[in-house]
Amino acid sequence: MRRFRRSRGVAGIVVAGLIAIACGSPAGTPQASNPQASAPQASTPQASAPAPSEVSADLTFQFWIGGDADKKAWETVTAVAMADHPGIKITVKGNPWPTYWTRIGTQLASPTSPCIVGMQSLRLEAYADQLVPMDDLMAKYKVNPSDFDQSILNGLKHGGKQVALPYDFGPLIIFYNRDRFKAAGVAEPKPGWTLDDFKAAATALTTGGKFGFTTSSIDQEYLSWVLDLSGAEVLDAGGKLALTSPAFVDGYKQYVALMNSGITPPGSGGAAGYTGYLAMLSQFQDQTAAMYVDGPWMAISNKAVKFQLGMATMPAGAGGSKHYTAGSGFGISKQCATPEAAFQAIVSMTSDTALKGLASVGRAYPARPAVADAWYTAADIQGARETLEYADAHSVPLLTPPNWVEAAGYFDNYGFQALTGELTPEAALQTVQDQGSLGN
Amino acid sequence: MAIDTSAPSPTVSPTLRVGRRLRDDRRYALIFLGPSVLGLALFTLFPTVMALVMSLFNWPVFGNRTFVGLGNYARLLGDPIFRQVVLNTCLFVVLYVPLNVVVSLGLAAWVSPKIKGRSVFRILFFIPVMAPIVANAMVWRLMYQPGGLLDSVSQSVFGVATPSFLASSATAMLAIVVMSVWQGFGYNFLVFSTAMDQVPQEQLEAAAIDGANGIQRFRYVTLPMITPSIFFATTLTLITSFQVFAQPFLLTTGGPGNATQTLVLFVYNEGWRFLHMGLAAAAGWVLFVIIMGITAIQFLGQKRWVHYD
Numbered sequence: 089m090r091r092f093r094r095s096r097g098v099a100g101i102v103v104a105g106l107i108a109i110a111c112g113s114p115a116g117t118p119q120a121s122n123p124q125a126s127a128p129q130a131s132t133p134q135a136s137a138p139a140p141s142e143v144s145a146d147l148t149f150q151f152w153i154g155g156d157a158d159k160k161a162w163e164t165v166t167a168v169a170m171a172d173h174p175g176i177k178i179t180v181k182g183n184p185w186p187t188y189w190t191r192i193g194t195q196l197a198s199p200t201s202p203c204i205v206g207m208q209s210l211r212l213e214a215y216a217d218q219l220v221p222m223d224d225l226m227a228k229y230k231v232n233p234s235d236f237d238q239s240i241l242n243g244l245k246h247g248g249k250q251v252a253l254p255y256d257f258g259p260l261i262i263f264y265n266r267d268r269f270k271a272a273g274v275a276e277p278k279p280g281w282t283l284d285d286f287k288a289a290a291t292a293l294t295t296g297g298k299f300g301f302t303t304s305s306i307d308q309e310y311l312s313w314v315l316d317l318s319g320a321e322v323l324d325a326g327g328k329l330a331l332t333s334p335a336f337v338d339g340y341k342q343y344v345a346l347m348n349s350g351i352t353p354p355g356s357g358g359a360a361g362y363t364g365y366l367a368m369l370s371q372f373q374d375q376t377a378a379m380y381v382d383g384p385w386m387a388i389s390n391k392a393v394k395f396q397l398g399m400a401t402m403p404a405g406a407g408g409s410k411h412y413t414a415g416s417g418f419g420i421s422k423q424c425a426t427p428e429a430a431f432q433a434i435v436s437m438t439s440d441t442a443l444k445g446l447a448s449v450g451r452a453y454p455a456r457p458a459v460a461d462a463w464y465t466a467a468d469i470q471g472a473r474e475t476l477e478y479a480d481a482h483s484v485p486l487l488t489p490p491n492w493v494e495a496a497g498y499f500d501n502y503g504f505q506a507l508t509g510e511l512t513p514e515a516a517l518q519t520v521q522d523q524g525s526l527g528n
Numbered sequence: 529m530a531i532d533t534s535a536p537s538p539t540v541s542p543t544l545r546v547g548r549r550l551r552d553d554r555r556y557a558l559i560f561l562g563p564s565v566l567g568l569a570l571f572t573l574f575p576t577v578m579a580l581v582m583s584l585f586n587w588p589v590f591g592n593r594t595f596v597g598l599g600n601y602a603r604l605l606g607d608p609i610f611r612q613v614v615l616n617t618c619l620f621v622v623l624y625v626p627l628n629v630v631v632s633l634g635l636a637a638w639v640s641p642k643i644k645g646r647s648v649f650r651i652l653f654f655i656p657v658m659a660p661i662v663a664n665a666m667v668w669r670l671m672y673q674p675g676g677l678l679d680s681v682s683q684s685v686f687g688v689a690t691p692s693f694l695a696s697s698a699t700a701m702l703a704i705v706v707m708s709v710w711q712g713f714g715y716n717f718l719v720f721s722t723a724m725d726q727v728p729q730e731q732l733e734a735a736a737i738d739g740a741n742g743i744q745r746f747r748y749v750t751l752p753m754i755t756p757s758i759f760f761a762t763t764l765t766l767i768t769s770f771q772v773f774a775q776p777f778l779l780t781t782g783g784p785g786n787a788t789q790t791l792v793l794f795v796y797n798e799g800w801r802f803l804h805m806g807l808a809a810a811a812g813w814v815l816f817v818i819i820m821g822i823t824a825i826q827f828l829g830q831k832r833w834v835h836y837d
Contacts (some may be wrong), residue, residue, distance in 0.1 A: 197589045218590050354674075355695055359780075360783040491802075501782060502786075504783055508696075519609075
């Protein structure tokens with residue numbers, strides 16, 4: 089029996105380790121990292137949160153949470169709301185990133201749905217019908233939309249209505265290994281560098297079993313490149329999925345060709361989707377690859393690497409510099425019995441105080457430009473400010489159709505086949521376009 | 529010591545007493561069966577019927593439900609991806625079930641005689657069954673991936689890199705089958721091993737005296753006597769292998785492309801990720817009918833080869 093117990097114990101440790109690894113999450117998600125988040129405090133008077141109210145409610149806040157440290161950090165955010173509104177009690181609940189999105193749909197449909205839910209701009213459309221439009225509440229509680237970054241505020245709208253208030257955002261940019269650039273004698277990228285500059289750098293950095301760039305089959309990677317290379321977006325003029333439009337096909341073919349031009353490790357990480365994303369991340373962090381595309385929410389966890397980290401804009405393609413903006417916020421479930429209390433809590437959770445707290449421990453690039461300095465100070469990364477400001481000035485919100493969750497799910501797998509050469513880019517796009525609409 | 533020797537009350541006839549006992553027995557049986565019947569009705573029958581009802585509707589998690597009759601089934605049958613999903617599942621079953629039975633039967637036969645360290649082997653072979661499948665799958669993923677254990681060993685011994693097993697449509701399903709056999713054979717191994725222990729020694733000895741060699745003794749004495757266990761094991765393995773989910777979900781998420789997407793993974797994706805409950809329920813019923821049909825054939829066929837004496 090002792091042998092059994094020991095083996096199960098070892099297996100338990102392995103599982104715990106794997107869960108810890110799985111805490112990393114792409115696109116608009118803060119990483120489980122710094123437990124010493126700022127101490128809870130009420131919003132300062134100059135912040136936009138309203139004065140303490142007498143409202144009373146017991147709310148649940150459902151979010152993507154990687155572990156105990158992550159949960160503690162979010163509890164400091166809810167603590168701001170509870171300090172603002174002594175009658176409101178908020179319980180933080182969560183699942184790791186991939187699980188969150190397989191559960192939130194049914195949770196939102198259930199009468200016991202959590203009141204406050206985390207929502208990411210790329211996935212908003214699939215769930216937006218279950219979220220309370222906030223425009224009237226924003227007017228009532230004097231929330232000033234211009235206090236927020238406009239691109240992510242628009243990214244969290246559905247049918248012209250605000251259905252979530254953002255806490256973070258960020259243009260998708262390139263993280264690079266400054267040490268590798270120096271060693272190869274390649275000039276570090278400047279904001280607005282061109283596609284030819286990128287190709288030359290990636291080629292020069294591909295040497296001695298190491299590579300200039302790495303990618304994976306998740307949406308934020310290929311969408312950034314397609315926008316960059318041909319200017320095509322996933323929506324047509326009618327707001328429908330348009331993966332087989334000539335411009336998208338052209339951009340995607342160029343992307344696949346670029347990735348297979350020898351500058352990326354072969355095999356595309358050996359896996360599709362989120363697992364492939366983690367493989368890509370580890371290729372960058374273990375210095376196998378010198379550059380990759382991600383959002384500023386990854387800056388702090390990337391800083392843990394053993395080399396100097398740099399941030400650069402996407403290279404300017406034929407149509408000039410273009411960057412997608414993605415980010416996340418908090419929405420209110422339509423099942424919530426106390427939407428006004430939930431809204432007041434969200435206002436506090438996206439206040440200057442709360443976002444400054446998150447930014448000062450580098451967790452989320454704040455959706456309020458007024459407190460961005462706190463993030464830059466905490467991040468302290470070469471080129472961060474110029475890159476993000478330039479990218480933000482050249483950004484477009486990443487708008488997706490309601491069936492994007494399906495399409496992106498299929499794209500994970502078929503896009504991977506396109507990258508490994510098992511499918512032509514055209515065939516992959518056609519299959520995803522067909523399958524993305526199967527259940528609709 | 530006072531012994532009660534009084535006769536039963538003359539007013540109660542023996543027939544009546546038997547009848548009352550039967551009634552009492554029935555009452556007790558009902559009391560004891562009640563919870564499990566209720567559980568079965570609540571957690572198995574109701575969801576099964578509910579799934580059938582859902583499969584006839586366009587049933588999004590949010591929004592209006594509309595009756596579509598057999599529309600979901602028609603859509604599934606007309607969908608090339610779903611057809612491939614059914615074929616993938618059948619391919620897994622066809623590869624996994626025989627391999628599992630052969631490996632578990634072979635190893636059970638190997639540890640059947642009283643070899644040294646027999647109990648150690650039994651425990652060793654059963655460990656993969658007990659270990660969490662998530663941990664198993666992750667360890668196998670590390671072995672399969674480029675630069676992983678298999679690749680490194682192959683490079684250092686043969687100087688050749690292995691293909692990226694999980695990244696190629698040609699090898700991904702095979703890789704999943706191999707991992708599944710490793711994970712799952714321990715259960716059948718224990719069933720067979722226990723059954724072989726029940727085979728009377730004198731019959732094996734009699735066969736040996738008659739000149740039967742080891743293989744003949746296994747083929748003509750042991751094997752016929754453990755056919756009920758083989759029937760039990762193959763039936764259960766077949767059912768569970770049609771329901772395979774965790775391995776492709778964890779190792780390949782159904783990819784590359786659609787190469788390892790199985791029926792339950794399809795149901796999971798459509799229902800939980802894409803929130804099309806009607807379509808997921810229809811796919812679930814397709815799986816249910818397939819499993820029912822094949823299990824029925826197995827039960828009908830058992831008369832020919834299973835010996836219960």
